[in-house]
Amino acid sequence: MSAASRAPSETDLKTRFTPSLIIGVVIVGFWLLVALFGPALAPHLESDIVTDMSYAPAGEVGLLGSDYLGRDVFSRLLYGARMTMGLALLVTLLSFSLGVILGFIAAISGRWIDGLMSRINDALMAFPSIILALIVMSALGTSLMIMIVTVAIIDSTRVFRLSRALAMDISVMDFVDVARSRGESLWWITVREILPNTLAPLAAEFGIRFTFAILFISALSFLGLGVQPPAADWGVMVKENLQGLLFGSAAALMPAAAVASLTVGVNLIVDWFLRRMGGDVSQELMN
Amino acid sequence: MVRLLIRRILLGIVVTWVVSMMIFAATELLPGDVCHAVLGQGATEKSLESCRERLQLNQPMHTRYLQWLGRLATGELGTSLANDLQISDQIGARAWNTVRLAALTALIAVPLAVLLGLIAAIRADSSVDRGISIGTLCFISVPEFFTGVLLVYILAVQLRWMPAVANYRDLTRGDFLEVIEALALPIATLTFAVLAHMTRMTRTAVLNVMSSPYIEQAVLKGASRTRVIIRHALPNAVAPIVNVIALNLAYLVSGVVVVEAIFRIPGLGTLMVESVIYRDIPTVQAIGMLFCVTYVGFNLIADVMAIIANPRLRHPR
Numbered sequence A: 001m002s003a004a005s006r007a008p009s010e011t012d013l014k015t016r017f018t019p020s021l022i023i024g025v026v027i028v029g030f031w032l033l034v035a036l037f038g039p040a041l042a043p044h045l046e047s048d049i050v051t052d053m054s055y056a057p058a059g060e061v062g063l064l065g066s067d068y069l070g071r072d073v074f075s076r077l078l079y080g081a082r083m084t085m086g087l088a089l090l091v092t093l094l095s096f097s098l099g100v101i102l103g104f105i106a107a108i109s110g111r112w113i114d115g116l117m118s119r120i121n122d123a124l125m126a127f128p129s130i131i132l133a134l135i136v137m138s139a140l141g142t143s144l145m146i147m148i149v150t151v152a153i154i155d156s157t158r159v160f161r162l163s164r165a166l167a168m169d170i171s172v173m174d175f176v177d178v179a180r181s182r183g184e185s186l187w188w189i190t191v192r193e194i195l196p197n198t199l200a201p202l203a204a205e206f207g208i209r210f211t212f213a214i215l216f217i218s219a220l221s222f223l224g225l226g227v228q229p230p231a232a233d234w235g236v237m238v239k240e241n242l243q244g245l246l247f248g249s250a251a252a253l254m255p256a257a258a259v260a261s262l263t264v265g266v267n268l269i270v271d272w273f274l275r276r277m278g279g280d281v282s283q284e285l286m287n
Numbered sequence B: 001m002v003r004l005l006i007r008r009i010l011l012g013i014v015v016t017w018v019v020s021m022m023i024f025a026a027t028e029l030l031p032g033d034v035c036h037a038v039l040g041q042g043a044t045e046k047s048l049e050s051c052r053e054r055l056q057l058n059q060p061m062h063t064r065y066l067q068w069l070g071r072l073a074t075g076e077l078g079t080s081l082a083n084d085l086q087i088s089d090q091i092g093a094r095a096w097n098t099v100r101l102a103a104l105t106a107l108i109a110v111p112l113a114v115l116l117g118l119i120a121a122i123r124a125d126s127s128v129d130r131g132i133s134i135g136t137l138c139f140i141s142v143p144e145f146f147t148g149v150l151l152v153y154i155l156a157v158q159l160r161w162m163p164a165v166a167n168y169r170d171l172t173r174g175d176f177l178e179v180i181e182a183l184a185l186p187i188a189t190l191t192f193a194v195l196a197h198m199t200r201m202t203r204t205a206v207l208n209v210m211s212s213p214y215i216e217q218a219v220l221k222g223a224s225r226t227r228v229i230i231r232h233a234l235p236n237a238v239a240p241i242v243n244v245i246a247l248n249l250a251y252l253v254s255g256v257v258v259v260e261a262i263f264r265i266p267g268l269g270t271l272m273v274e275s276v277i278y279r280d281i282p283t284v285q286a287i288g289m290l291f292c293v294t295y296v297g298f299n300l301i302a303d304v305m306a307i308i309a310n311p312r313l314r315h316p317r
Helices: A010-014 A019-041 A073-108 A111-125 A129-140 A144-171 A174-181 A186-223 A234-240 A242-247 A253-277 A281-285 B002-029 B034-039 B045-055 B061-074 B087-122 B127-141 B144-158 B168-173 B176-210 B213-220 B225-263 B268-277 B281-309
Strands: none
Touching: A019 A073, A019 A253, A073 A111, A073 A144, A073 A186, A073 A234, A073 A253, A111 A144, A111 B002, A129 A144, A129 A186, A129 B002, A129 B225, A129 B268, A129 B281, A144 A186, A174 A186, A186 A234, A186 A253, A186 B144, A186 B225, A234 A242, A234 A253, A234 B144, A242 B144, A253 B127, A253 B144, B002 B061, B002 B281, B061 B281, B087 B127, B087 B176, B087 B225, B087 B268, B087 B281, B127 B176, B144 B176, B144 B225, B176 B225, B213 B225, B225 B268, B225 B281, B268 B281
């Protein structure tokens, strides 16, 4: 299924800056600022116990109430922004460099190396991502480091597939042939001819992978296998305050809503970007 | 077509075999061995020895792999490392909860998705279509635990329409209404997770067909847009739609793990997560294999359906 093959409808091309794009940029910009400056502005430390009242309602203690240990939900939310987004960015950068480099190598090397790399990739993609992560973590343990590497490698299989396909398409074009007959090196061709022509789809893929990393990491943290308490991470915060729902506390809802708004924001931007290229974000997201 | 089908099914078998080897090999990645990792630093020589004895680590790897495959096939998976219960008994006790959750979700989500996708396609580029498009994009983006927590917060905590916690242990013998009441929120959560993608793909599949010449012909002869879509476009869009449905059923495998954790349903997903935390590797391997076989199976069905439904492959020139 190639997402880029469908022609964009006329309305998509006419609208340059749609309201949904603006909403997406505002949301993502907001969370970026929170991740950068939030911890400095937070009224309390992430592990400070500010009240002896569990699940104090919003307004009574701090801005958003207290969590199951009596910590300030608002402050933890600010710290969590940095933790969750920082981890997701790290994982995305790792998976992206790994996927693009290996994908390009596969595309420009001979049939044997390409075949071998693609088969290994296929094998990894035959697992449901979360199940593969669970299996690896049961064997290697559940430290933060292992989670980061595991998620990055699982994620890179998708980047590998895309960048290999993109590089394959471009490496058979005339201008690459010309470069080859000029006697340019493989490195020069990759960096100067193939890479610039794959930048747009790769940029969209970066957004998709970033969303995927946020969802994956916070899901693992939510299951108790990712970031460990008392560190503030949005997934961890949902997990530890889940019981509070029974007492009518919204402490679990806030971090869940934070994750949701951030991923929706990123996807609104990616969706706009892909529509301009004639694709559909939903196709990419399920992989 | 038959050759294509056979080749696809053989590929499915090969993939399952490779997956089984990788799941088995995961434990061999460890420096030292499983027993060392599970028992930790405080392990005595004696406890290590008995653990190795139990997992038969003294035998070469390929022998153990074959034995493991044999045990998987016969269902005699041995005892768990966390407690001394039989793994197959534990899986048996919890599998029904998972299967029921996934099956009921599929029963609701699939017709709903096709209907919404058709509406979006019939009213393409209208405000209804825009609304469905934005709505589905949002539901694709948000994590399952957000939908789940939000539903509990609104329906159970604020409005008090539903029980926030259900006793899933007694459900196996409960009557149908009781089951529905207890599972309503988990099913709704899982439905939202898979509905959006199926809806969008149904719309895309129908609209793709809409650009073919015979559709133009139908429009020119004066058929209404609804009739053109239902009578002319839909039959030809069945292949991609069925494909997407099967892929989403495969996705349910991942979805149940998180949804079971939100609602604390004692299913295979929660059992697997607990086993990962206790590093009960034999149990993780067994459930992992089960999930992967289901996943590979649905992907296989998706491709087989696509091949069967494609008239060009059915009647090759």
